[in-house]
Amino acid sequence: MKYVILIGDGMADYPLPELGEKTPLQVADKPHMDHVAKEGSNGLLKTIPDGMEPGSDVANLAIMGYNPRKYYTGRGPLEAASIGVKLKEDDVAFRCNFITVYGGRLIDFNADHISTKESSKLIKTLNEHFKIGRFYTGVSYRNLYIYPGREALKVKTKPPHDIVGEPIKDHLPSNGKIAERIKQIIKESQRILKDHPTNIERSKMGKRPANMIWLWGQGQKPTMETLEEKYGLKGATITGVDLIKGLGVYLGLDNINVPGATGYLDTDYKAKGKYAIKALQDHDIIFIHVEAPDEAGHAGNIKEKIKAIENIDSKILGPLLDELPSYNSFRLTLLADHPTPIKVGTHTQDPVPYAICGENIKKDNISSYDEESAKRGSLGLSVAWKLLDKLIGS
Template identity: 35%
Template sequence: MSPKASKVLFLIADGFGDWPLDELNGRTPIEAAETPHLDELARTGILGRCKTIPQGMAPGSDTANMSLLGFDPARYHTGRGPIEAAAQGLRFEPDDLIWRMNLVNLTSLADDGVMLDYSSGHITTPQAAPLIEMLQAELGDETFSFVPGVQYRHLLIQKGGANGPDARLFVNPPHDLTNKSIAADVEAFAASPELDRIVRRAAELLAGPENTTKARSIWPWGQGGPLLLPDFRETFGLRGAVISAVDLIKGLGLASGMEVLEVEGVTGLLDTNYQGKVDAALAFLEHGDFVFLHVEAPDECGHSGIAADKVEAMRRFDARIVGPLRESLAGQDIVWVAACDHYTPIVERTHTTDPVPFLLQFPGCTPSGPESFSEAQADSTGLMIEEGHALLPWILRQSGAAK
């Protein structure tokens, strides 16, 4: 393959940012992992940090990845649900309210209830699909409809809800509540009688003997009106594509006119199809200019709280994504970017607003000094991009890839 100059690769290891851990001898997971390819890019490139989460906004993958793609969440973000709906190519009325809806495992849907698992044991798509179909058949009506998604991630559409009080309800993201009380969220659901009825009836149906999965409730959250983003190519002059296992990234890509490269066997977990993602990126670069390759596994490992798994996630990211791409593109004029969207610290098991580390490497760049890629090494350079959506334009200017 012989791609032209100024091809840009954004390699995103979701949630890899972390804090030093005693069980890793005071290191973070990326510091404990073998990452020779990222370290070589760091030695020959520029390291810094970036604030991907705008002030006052929740530290989610929705806001963070929108920032990394060059769009200001404070201006364009309407909610998590609308982004994932965009991934399915769904069309809505302006006053529709679109909820992200997890299948979750709870002790009970009560004030003393506890969130046991935001993913229902990482329920598979074939296991989840009949449950969503059952809920639609039993509970779907002129106001509410259930739309199946991937694994534990689904949608609840509320017709006409965007202009009503339900649009202002705050329900915690379920991944923020692992082993925590759901009392505040039970109260939030109760503030909307119709939503409360749907959630409680769904829990009753999921408790039936025919459901052999760990899914025991639905969890609507991240609601908002339809998503509208500027066209990526018109904005940045680059023909772009996204590669990911999760609908969130696909939705951002589709909403901004980018190609969504589907790869068989991607899971969002440690066992995802790394080679398939690499192959898809290389094939697109034959005619395209920009690839946003996203790997979800580090984030899922952060939510699980298992440090060894997160170390392994970063080792695989380096060995199975960064390494093969570097080998295939050796000698080519490639702009390399590696980053996470947000931190998912092992001790917190959820997202935080820490500025994320990033590296930039391109032919002829002046190295910033660090010998490896990590949170501390990125911090040591003093380079800070204060607004996340400014990172991509800055990179394009620095590398000469701006069209």
């Protein structure tokens, strides 16, 4: 049996007046997604446990079969694993965003999607200045800071994408002496980066400067059994996002490197589909993660969100549905990890629509894959960390 889990990050949404009170999923041209809904079972999936932040890390950990309440330790450790940084017993890993700040307000949580090459130059300067902990280059604006001391776990931080347009001073780290130290590092970074040659050059090109860092999402190295130990399946991930790759490392999955997988709107959808099909040859289960709908949701861009959904449908799901019947048996699950509604601009905890098709999966007379149709599906409301048990065991 081959298993495919296709995740459109942030794909679910709310009805929009601009779309005649329909969601992007309802208006998008997505014949292959609708085919999965028609040929299978549908329902709603609760990916975020009550009381937990609706992050992609929490949601995707649950989708991969692990209860976030038991196994989730923070976003930072996942970023660390994805770039090969091995954490010591007392190390605390923070996610380090490069951001743009003007007039004391956070204007851009990704500094105009700064390149990895540019980030590496800024990281080098930060390490030359700060003597406590160490910074590591990740991908684009997504970088890493390691603090040597577990007391940093108590620091309260906020995701930068949740505070765009708001005063920095209202959202700085809090809760104790270490929080004051982390807060000072953030503030000091603005002085260090303000006139950095990289930012001067970016400004000349009309790009927003990466004139401050934002530390958040900290945690320690998690301990968990691999997916193969838990389910007896050899798995792989297809993604352009570090935190998903980090989950893959801890879960013993093969992270397939896909040229052109950017984790942004310009990701190479066709390449993701092509590499997923190839990976099926020697893997039992494939997690395909596409970040683009989430990025469009954060940007409040309806057109780009619809376009991302349609690209997933035509360039990834379509080729997969053509290929999967060549195997003796398969099951495919289509879902979002969480909503990123256009009118909210960030993640929400609402359950997401999901559909399962394949061997011995009963049809339930749903004709469209979308938020409203899923409510009438035979699967009802389920908990995400039990999804693989349902997919594999039913």
